[in-house]
Amino acid sequence: MAEPTPALAETLRQIETLDTSERPLVVCDVDEVALHFIAHLEEHLESLGLAFLSHDYKLTGNIADRNGAPLPADEIKGLLQTFFDTWTHRQQPVEGAPQALRRLSQDADIVFLTNLPGAWNRDTRARTLSQHDMQYPVITNTGPKGGAVAALAAGRPGPVVFIDDSPQNIRSVQTTLADCILIHFVADKRFFATSDTIAGVHLKTDDWGAVEAYISRCLSD
Numbered sequence: 001m002a003e004p005t006p007a008l009a010e011t012l013r014q015i016e017t018l019d020t021s022e023r024p025l026v027v028c029d030v031d032e033v034a035l036h037f038i039a040h041l042e043e044h045l046e047s048l049g050l051a052f053l054s055h056d057y058k059l060t061g062n063i064a065d066r067n068g069a070p071l072p073a074d075e076i077k078g079l080l081q082t083f084f085d086t087w088t089h090r091q092q093p094v095e096g097a098p099q100a101l102r103r104l105s106q107d108a109d110i111v112f113l114t115n116l117p118g119a120w121n122r123d124t125r126a127r128t129l130s131q132h133d134m135q136y137p138v139i140t141n142t143g144p145k146g147g148a149v150a151a152l153a154a155g156r157p158g159p160v161v162f163i164d165d166s167p168q169n170i171r172s173v174q175t176t177l178a179d180c181i182l183i184h185f186v187a188d189k190r191f192f193a194t195s196d197t198i199a200g201v202h203l204k205t206d207d208w209g210a211v212e213a214y215i216s217r218c219l220s221d
């Protein structure tokens with residue numbers, strides 16, 4: 001998809017419901033950043049007799065049956081939908097995320113921006129986050145996130161931070177909002193180790209302590 005991509009109408013509609021604010025903003029992804037995703041997906045795959053072929057950062061071509069035959073691309077979407085329908089209410093928080101976000105929320109607004117298949121899962125996702133002490137606005141989106149982050153940042157004079165595990169989303173925000181502080185976060189140690197380093201990213205980490213320290217420094221500059 002050509003960047004910069006505009007925000008989707010449905011995403012903008014949700015963003016318009018948020019209070020306007022001139023505070024710094026932290027836009028945080030959910031899957032594999034605030035809540036575990038890969039570890040739960042692995043358990044889901046196992047229950048279906050499937051497994052990851054490698055720790056490369058991709059789903060298509062990287063999920064296979066016991067004989068090692070990769071799942072066709074057109075079956076991945078259905079697989080993910082089933083995963084979210086059965087796991088959204090019980091995904092576990094990434095270690096340190098609730099505490100770091102709680103402390104950062106004293107100096108910045110926190111907004112979750114999540115590409116969650118199935119609009120019907122949105123309230124469940126917000127409830128799960130809230131149960132784990134992460135009660136911040138949840139905006140659902142589809143596809144690249146640049147347009148949505150630009151809309152969230154509009155009218156704010158202060159720093160805007162974007163945290164995501166997806167290289168596609170980070171590049172989208174990088175293209176759309178030039179002065180955004182970019183944090184590439186992957187909770188799973190194995191997938192973090194093999195993830196690409198993206199040029200221009202300000203911090204790449206699997207540690208919420210490092211995220212909090214870095215953002216705190218940016219906010220006090």
Ligand SMILES: [Mg+2]
Nearest residue numbers: 029031032165
């Ligand atoms: Mg994610």
